[in-house]
Amino acid sequence: MKYKISGTSPFYEDNNSQLYLGDTFELLKKCKKESVDLIFADPPYFLSNDGITCKGGKMVSVNKGAWDKIDSVEEKHKFNRKWIKLCKRVLKPNGSIWISGTLHNIYSIGMALEQEGFKIINNITWQKTNPPPNLACRCFTHSTETILWAQKNDKKSRHLFNYQLMKELNGGKQMKDVWEGPLTPKREKNNGKHPTQKPEYLLERILLASSNKGDVVLDPFCGSSTTGAVAKRLGRIYIGIDNNEEYIDISKRRLENAQL
Template sequence: MLLLEDTFSALEQIKAGSIDMIFADPPYFLSNDGITCQAGKMVSVNKGSWDKIASLEEKHAFNRRWIRLCRQALSLNGTIWISGTLHNIYSIGMALEQEGFQIINNITWQKTNPPPNLACRCFTHSTETILWAQKNEKKAKHCFHYQLMKEQNEGKQMRDVWVGSLTPKGEKTEGRHPTQKPLYLLRRIIEASTDEGDIVLDPFCGSSTTGVAAKQLGRRYIGIDKEREYIELSVRRLKLEEEHERV
């Protein structure tokens, strides 16, 4: 199910305790009129008005609000995964604890092909952080398919540093989203922390990589985005996945 709606109003309508897992890729708030490199070309880092914020206080209030609503939607044993960069992840981490979550893991996603640093005034940004958290309640028992993750890691315990490429062109045939995550990343997250038939929610769904992965793995999906362009992109991607399933 896809909802073309403001994240806050949509989350308020989700039945309390009905969601098994949430993956959130919220605005990073890095649109500061700077430059970056994309496909060998110098381009603006600005993503859109949704990626701008007036102050640190406003950013943290934004994060606390949507995280609070996500906690309400999650089941007792449900978990939330949130991706981010240095621009927002520290606010996210504090907001999680302030809103009654306990962080399970701090995943470092190391990109094998990050864009080069054009300014040459700092180290190349080549990682993102993904926080995995559960409700900070004694009775909460989160789902973790430890053995499956071990099998996927050649029989060794899977560590909290995941190495892989950025989203390949083959996953952008239906259109582009500026912060689209690769499919392998969402498949691992969903496989690790849900069972077949579980409900997965993405409150900032963008191009719905979460939805494609959920569909491939037999999970149910709810995606929310306030931008019609991205909901339409999500529809195209999910329809394409359905066509692949029929073949």
């Protein structure tokens, strides 16, 4: 294994993957400076506000758990600046970071990126082909999420972009910043369910676009490790961190069953 978080034993590891159970902030502090090629982060969206949504044709609560609640806008922004600052420290000079979010947190994240010394490369819109309906009928159906792609705001930094591969995957045409596709299929939840699990095709495109085989990929809010399953399949070194043992257990099973 080429990567270790100092002074901490992994919850699980194999030849090219490690999972750590613990506080993201504390574990990021123990990561070696400028040691990661690519970061994908799917942080709390802070949308647990006691509202309702539709799932599988049934009315359900939008609440995800205590980890998805916060007291104020100020606390939310403080949280985002803190973890983004720590990610900048561990990211290599030519590395890049991808962060997904919705209207509940993405504007804070965009501002935090700039405040902490990042330059936004792209604003990707993920357009869901099968979003849940809007039950309140008081606004348009929420059918998109945003993924921000950023690099260090340094004249010497030159982020990796596998442009030609993206063009080939898009039928010989330049790939645009609107990516269309369905929600996570049931087959990707066979090892357990996570409330905000991303589909593998999203992470596959991100990893192919901005990393190479053997690169270190870090997910500081790994959840069920969609990032890890894809990283393992594509020959990347994966480091996943989460403070929820239930989700880390799902991640462990998923990595054990990941197809190489």
